[in-house]
Amino acid sequence: MSSGIVEQYFRNDRLPHIWCPGCGHGIIMHSLAKAIDELGLEKDKVCIVSGIGCSSRAPGYMDFNTLHTTHGRALAFATGVKLARPELEVIVVTGDGDCSAIGGNHLIHSARRNIGITTIVFNNNIYGMTGGQYSPTTPTNDFGTTAPYGNIDKAFDIASLAGGAGATYTARGTVFHANQLTKYIKTAIEHKGFSLVDAISICPTYYGRKNKKGSVVNMMQWLKDSFIDIKVADKLPEEKKAGKHLMGEFKKVTEPEYTDEYQKL
Numbered sequence: 001m002s003s004g005i006v007e008q009y010f011r012n013d014r015l016p017h018i019w020c021p022g023c024g025h026g027i028i029m030h031s032l033a034k035a036i037d038e039l040g041l042e043k044d045k046v047c048i049v050s051g052i053g054c055s056s057r058a059p060g061y062m063d064f065n066t067l068h069t070t071h072g073r074a075l076a077f078a079t080g081v082k083l084a085r086p087e088l089e090v091i092v093v094t095g096d097g098d099c100s101a102i103g104g105n106h107l108i109h110s111a112r113r114n115i116g117i118t119t120i121v122f123n124n125n126i127y128g129m130t131g132g133q134y135s136p137t138t139p140t141n142d143f144g145t146t147a148p149y150g151n152i153d154k155a156f157d158i159a160s161l162a163g164g165a166g167a168t169y170t171a172r173g174t175v176f177h178a179n180q181l182t183k184y185i186k187t188a189i190e191h192k193g194f195s196l197v198d199a200i201s202i203c204p205t206y207y208g209r210k211n212k213k214g215s216v217v218n219m220m221q222w223l224k225d226s227f228i229d230i231k232v233a234d235k236l237p238e239e240k241k242a243g244k245h246l247m248g249e250f251k252k253v254t255e256p257e258y259t260d261e262y263q264k265l
């Protein structure tokens, strides 16, 4: 984990972390630390809030103002922090289950309000912490502990969901494309209003094993091969886009921010 510049942002006495070897979550946490470093934010001006899950353990390792809250409710706690201290950069770290299953309601309403919170979704398509149950982002026909015959649900596209609900900045990156991911997280933090980065992670222990995805290297190769930037995709013929997933920046608009509007009252 230690990599010079960003080491100062970690509570090194809390390491090693709990994540399995090959888990993608550490790459996203590193990208977040790098984005904060590149933006030159003061530690005490940042508040990182999480729910519960493997992903939600990240703020425990990060040396900022941090809150590890209850499953699905990170955005509710973060809303309270942002309203009380609008000058803080409030960043929510959450999992696909945490933010789009139990926390789905908080997600859509935070987006609808356009409150100045940045949400980073550590999206590994499964409930990692509790043993591989399928989540709202598990692809149709994929397997999980609770979908032993295959998942018949359709998956949420969390970036589209947030954008449709009113988020004013949305993007998607992956743990393979770590530099781009850092760039999106940076832009999301700088953005005024509700911003969300759907950070595609890998869970080799549950999602990988249940779906016979092979080694961590195979899973990373899959991210490399199957995600294409939306700007590139726009220029490709339909047949070349079949089976590919989009990454990049999807929505970037300016609209009144909630805590500003609240102050005006």
Ligand SMILES: Cc1ncc(C[n+]2csc(CCOP(=O)(O)OP(=O)(O)O)c2C)c(N)n1
Pocket (backbone or CB within 6 Å): 052, 053, 054, 055, 056, 071, 094, 095, 096, 097, 098, 099, 122, 124, 126, 127, 128, 129, 130, 135
């Ligand atoms: C109210 C409540 N319901 C259920 C749980 C059990 N629980 C803990 S983490 C989790 C899912 C985590 O999945 P996700 O948010 O995708 O994070 P990951 O572990 O995959 O990073 C669940 C169901 C809980 N802690 N609290």
Ligand code: SF4
Pocket (backbone or CB within 6 Å): 018, 019, 020, 022, 023, 024, 025, 054, 055, 124, 128, 129, 202, 203, 204, 205, 206
């Ligand atoms: S169970 Fe999955 S998400 Fe959790 S630490 Fe292990 S690899 Fe990561």
Ligand SMILES: [Mg+2]
Pocket (backbone or CB within 6 Å): 053, 095, 096, 097, 122, 123, 124, 125, 126, 127, 128, 135
């Ligand atoms: Mg998950």
